[in-house]
Amino acid sequence: MSEEQEQQGHLLGAADIRRIAADAGISPTKKFGQNFVIDPGTVRRIVREADVTADTHVMEVGPGLGSLTLAILETGARMTAIEIDPPVAERLPRTIAEFMPEAVDRFRVVNRDALTVTPENVPDFNDDDSFTLVANLPYNVATPIILTLLERFDNLDSFLVMVQKEVADRLAATPGNKIYGTPSVKLAWYGTARRVGNIGRNVFWPAPNVDSALVRFDRHTPEAQAEMTGGADRNATFHLIDAAFSQRRKTLHAALKREVPEAAFERAGIDPTRRGETLTIADFARLAAEVQA
Template sequence: MDADQHGHLLGAADIRRIAADAGISPTKKFGQNFVIDPGTVRRIVREADVTADTHVMEVGPGLGSLTLAILETGATMTAIEIDPPVAERLPRTIAEFMPDATDRFTVINRDALTVTPENVPDFNNDQSFTLVANLPYNVATPIILTLLERFTNLGSFLVMVQKEVADRLAATPGNKIYGTPSVKLAWYGTARRVGNIGRNVFWPAPNVDSALVRFDRHTSEEQAALAGGADRETTFRLIDAAFGQRRKTLHAALKHEVSDDAFARAGIDPTRRGETLTIADFARLAAETDAEPEADAEARA
């Protein structure tokens, strides 16, 4: 992209002026920390591989820092914003700072956890779209897992989250922070940490560090091979049970879910703990559990 195509991205003075003008102050309720550094938002967009051909969903656009960096690439996007005054102000910011991009931008005032392909149909005709977001720390994991479940064409994401959340999302078996989010996310694809973000790029500055997580969804062939006949509901139920009592052996934690025969057929030692299992292990266990006669399942319950 030529330098003269770059728009004006928001700095600290712009953010404070827009907030004051709209009567908006960052709220803890919505986990609002606005990015005031153009270099950071351009880095996020670069790590997300956003180009003019990309269709982007942004969750929690806030005052528009990352939004403008996404639009700067020529991409088309829909922003999901829960806070009514913020959602109302955002189109004015785009019109002021990047007027040529207004026809590529849509904002929807909605809680991201309630978004579905029915109430946000913008992505229904896409073979694949990407999520790029500075996610509110307190709901980052549920938002990610909910969107992946509901939008089977959500092909990748690049999110900025609290560093501890990033570590959990990208954790692997045997790591002490490996848990329910790590293994459930692995059902859908591969996550990896791609960088750290300092506190000084936000207003107000949070009291925790942030990090970037990049995720790429499994192809349909990879997903089928991983699942091996298991369905997501059963697999996730076993994950919840195993990590709900993570200090217990699988035999103890899953005694109402999995029979000794199912452990044997899946080739998994029931004296192991859930934190040592890969997503493929859980899927294998789920497939063997689903394959059992109903009488056996009722006997366990």
């Protein structure tokens, strides 16, 4: 073993994952979208792409049996893991104590659905100027989790998530792309997302039927946010986005006829014969502001 490996410590491999699961009577379930990472190299790569250091405060959603959790703690970071599955949440502290006992005081697990997390019921990050989300997200709820946390935590400054490849493509898509849609535009309200790598199926147990990818996100500064949105109301803007993409093959004039008066298009400088998939978040915000004017 190299000196670097000795300093890094022991992360979970396939045998460790299967032993922990058997010991706790845990089987991966489709209900919670559980596919456990069994490759230490993959979780270290995620942590590296997320720029996690000993000074970082991390939220992890869906820690599972602790593969990525240990890689985060290995950096010296403090973290809170949000786990929906009670037996999994109960077992996780024992795994940390076994494989990385020196990190026990820097770790907390909360047994809760991530979609219900607020600064009130998980106050761990309330005193932070900023924190980061690092997670292998359940594929079926990845986008709602991301958008919900960004809305509720103004100090969630960045994230690095592993999601289904198609989800990653949509999150990072830009106007004019055929997969540019509601998630792409709403995420752009908060900041900038980009694809930073692909992940093979063989690093999971059980192996999923889809490929995975990594998405890195960085939040806009308050100044950039204000310049881009022009003071438009977020809920009003998101309402227009939902309406435009619910009928994405229609022109804005047809899709938004109940929401946007003709004059608002003219004042916003937006041609109503365009489709929603050609508009930037700044365009939608400007249109929403004119509707409210």
